[in-house]
Amino acid sequence: MKQSLSILFMAVVMIFSVSTTATASTTTAVTTVTMTTATAASQQEEAKADAPKEDITFHQELKRRFIEGGPFFMGIVLLCLILGLAIAIERIIYLNLSTTNSKKLAADVEAALKSGGVEAAKDVCRNTKGPVASIYYQGLDRADESVEAAEKAVVAYGGVQMGQLEKNVSWVSLFIALAPMLGFMGTVIGMIQSFDSIAEAGAMDPTLVATGIKVALLTTVFGLVVAIILQIFYNYIIAKIDAIVNDMEDASITLIDILVDYKNGKL
Numbered sequence: 001m002k003q004s005l006s007i008l009f010m011a012v013v014m015i016f017s018v019s020t021t022a023t024a025s026t027t028t029a030v031t032t033v034t035m036t037t038a039t040a041a042s043q044q045e046e047a048k049a050d051a052p053k054e055d056i057t058f059h060q061e062l063k064r065r066f067i068e069g070g071p072f073f074m075g076i077v078l079l080c081l082i083l084g085l086a087i088a089i090e091r092i093i094y095l096n097l098s099t100t101n102s103k104k105l106a107a108d109v110e111a112a113l114k115s116g117g118v119e120a121a122k123d124v125c126r127n128t129k130g131p132v133a134s135i136y137y138q139g140l141d142r143a144d145e146s147v148e149a150a151e152k153a154v155v156a157y158g159g160v161q162m163g164q165l166e167k168n169v170s171w172v173s174l175f176i177a178l179a180p181m182l183g184f185m186g187t188v189i190g191m192i193q194s195f196d197s198i199a200e201a202g203a204m205d206p207t208l209v210a211t212g213i214k215v216a217l218l219t220t221v222f223g224l225v226v227a228i229i230l231q232i233f234y235n236y237i238i239a240k241i242d243a244i245v246n247d248m249e250d251a252s253i254t255l256i257d258i259l260v261d262y263k264n265g266k267l
Helices: 002-050 058-068 071-098 102-126 131-141 147-165 169-201 206-263
Strands: none
Touching (some): 102 131, 102 206, 131 206
């Protein structure tokens, strides 16, 4: 009996020793694999950090931000920019073509009145572009009636020419006001959607909130940029119109003086 118990005790000790050795070997292998994996991941992160970053052009960055802001409101603001720039460029070209050397025109008209009369002066106005030449033509066309009739024609046609200069400028002003308002609307709607996402998630996720607000604010930034660009063009157009109108008024006074001298026989 004692011999059997001794044999059983020795078997239990051997089994326990083998199990302990296997467990230690497994633990060592797992630890080695874990350390190897961690080392590999660390090396990959270091390689990514040391790798040169790809340069992003301004066009690519702008395109990415435009897509992040949402196609609906960003598209409407972009449409405001395109239409506003088209009208502004058309007005700038028209105003530059409408600019006339009024002093030279007045001298040519006066010389034509001296040499060939009213018809010769009208021919000078026909061959000259711009609103000042058109006003001169209307005044000379009434010169045979009286100086007062010529003055009324100049004043009336001056108002018509001023309307032509200011044509479609109000649309640029509309787009200047509309672009930031659309941007603010996109921002508000984006923030509402962000809070809806938080309510659906049932938890306050800072990443979700930051992403939603960033996307919402992009529409505001784009709207303000559009308004700033169009405002620069608008101010230039208004300044150009004011300069041409002042030139028209001075030229009208000069024409009336020339007609008075012509009627009195001083030319």
